[in-house]
Amino acid sequence: MEKNRVEAFSDGVIAIIITIMVLDLKPKPDEVELTNLKSLLPVFLSYVLSFIYVGIYWNNHHHMFHSTKHVTGGILWANLHLLFWLSLFPFTTAWVGANHRAPTPTAVYGFVLLMAAIAYFILQHAIIAQQGRDSLLAAAIGKDWKGKLSPVLYLAAIPLAFVSPRISDGLFILVAFMWLAPDRRIERVLAKRERE
Amino acid sequence: MEKNRVEAFSDGVIAIIITIMVLDLKPKPDEVELTNLKSLLPVFLSYVLSFIYVGIYWNNHHHMFHSTKHVTGGILWANLHLLFWLSLFPFTTAWVGANHRAPTPTAVYGFVLLMAAIAYFILQHAIIAQQGRDSLLAAAIGKDWKGKLSPVLYLAAIPLAFVSPRISDGLFILVAFMWLAPDRRIERVLAKRERE
């Protein structure tokens, strides 16, 4: 089975997720002052953070499938599972944006991040299993310390939200920065194999 | 006529359908407790079920068109007919999610599932008719017991919703599981033909 339609469908879903989150950014009809924007700031910042997260997922998804040739039924469903958790981002983003000082929305935001990370991990291993011993993806991710550290930090952020949502927010931003730093593992391995 | 754009357009529509359903998952602005999530549970569960159904349809659509080379005007319209019934999923999902104990929304949910199944059946046969005697798709689906049993179960679920919506919900979940079980018919037949 070819991978093109899986990529196209995932691109479509991720494009919609990243865009509909902006629908929560809505000033009330009679708010026309710069100070009204200030009350929108938490919604805006949670949008920015989620935009970056979805961007990271799309980026990594792009790299992951780039190293993939064939797609099995298992990979299809592991991919849909990942898309499911990503599809909850608009909900958690809206909730945390409207209540950024409340612990529960922040904890739930972290929970959905955690589940997405686990879903990504499962998808990654479904692809590695299909690629077999010479797996390009396995070689590319190496020890995958980012992929292993991220869920640990999300897991810590969930109870910490009940201490202070700010700590959890800090952890979410930390993980995002960790992934934003250019990750050339797959590019490097691909380039190396082509040279050989 | 080539099939690429039909696939791309269907991917787009299905990607939007699967994603906008999440827009109904909206806590009221002042709900910030974990217990508030409990009141969202029926909406969430109906979202999960519909997400799985749309995922199954996309998956099967993917397989079906994989075995197709040429697309006629009849196939185009049979495909749009399927997309029409799928496009009603966000409506029925929202309705049943908001009123999970009411029989009518459950029955209407089942009715739309039934119509989508019939539309899928029509599309399948339009493709088989176009492929002619050596139809790859006809060989792949074989007796198609799943395709024939599903509408019967949906049909049963409609009046049973007025006995108890739980029975119908059970039937919807049963059919979803039936399709989630890996269906390698088309993959198997394709692989076999390539070997020959």
Added chain:
Amino acid sequence: MEKNRVEAFSDGVIAIIITIMVLDLKPKPDEVELTNLKSLLPVFLSYVLSFIYVGIYWNNHHHMFHSTKHVTGGILWANLHLLFWLSLFPFTTAWVGANHRAPTPTAVYGFVLLMAAIAYFILQHAIIAQQGRDSLLAAAIGKDWKGKLSPVLYLAAIPLAFVSPRISDGLFILVAFMWLAPDRRIERVLAKRERE
């Protein structure tokens, strides 16, 4: 310039247009009876009609670009102009669905149909102009009586809405049926050229 991205972008926009129209189909939270569906019937029927219209446009767009190889800046903008009028369908569909007995929404629905038809006509001629004397598209559309009759009927439907919206609705349905009838002109001409 290649046509692939123009097709992909148009597919995306049309897929979103055809899908977001369903967002107006929303029963009020406490409406759970079959009789409540009856009050949704005009919204549903206007959705069905617009779905068919957008389907026809996608179908014809698909055929038109199938006969096109190169895309100029003029064609790009003629295409965006068509997408603009199509993008107003969700608005007019919602308006006419909520007020199916009022003349103005019906007339505005017809006006947007008219503008879309004119935009389609302009796009068609931009492509023919680019293709030059041996234009495949010009040969395929021939006298284009459908393309010429449709705007006349839309134009008639606009003032007639103020006599009775039902007459205009009848004209809109008539034009839709006229286009639904299989139009094999482009397919036929393409097949003929391949034989030669």
Added chain:
Amino acid sequence: MEKNRVEAFSDGVIAIIITIMVLDLKPKPDEVELTNLKSLLPVFLSYVLSFIYVGIYWNNHHHMFHSTKHVTGGILWANLHLLFWLSLFPFTTAWVGANHRAPTPTAVYGFVLLMAAIAYFILQHAIIAQQGRDSLLAAAIGKDWKGKLSPVLYLAAIPLAFVSPRISDGLFILVAFMWLAPDRRIERVLAKRERE
């Protein structure tokens, strides 16, 4: 890394942005007269302007990536950065549409236009840097006076909105017209290189 998925993802996001802006065009349920449309006029006009702007961005994006072969991690993020600012168009369009005489929404509209122009500039330079000395894109854009003049005009429009929003609106329309005028630079350079 191939550019196809970057194009497909950008097409998806831009297609959604251009389409969801229309969701703000909503007459109140009981407004059924032609005069009610008049009150929608500012919303409509701001939709038209933003539609044209998004169309220009898509058009230029299309040309820019047409001259690109390889995509680096830096280009991916520069592209996401551009999509981020474009994704705020529905918000600023809705705000300015609902309050077209208020200076702040107009200034914020201009600010987002400015940021998008800067993001486009960064993306352009990331691509030129990757292409190296023989950069096709660098040759195509030449002195890029449009790309340099536009942010200056947006920058002027922001404080001028507090003098009169009409002046800023005039500047936004002026810049749009400046870009709507056919820009055949990339087409010309590409055609020339093919001839050589």
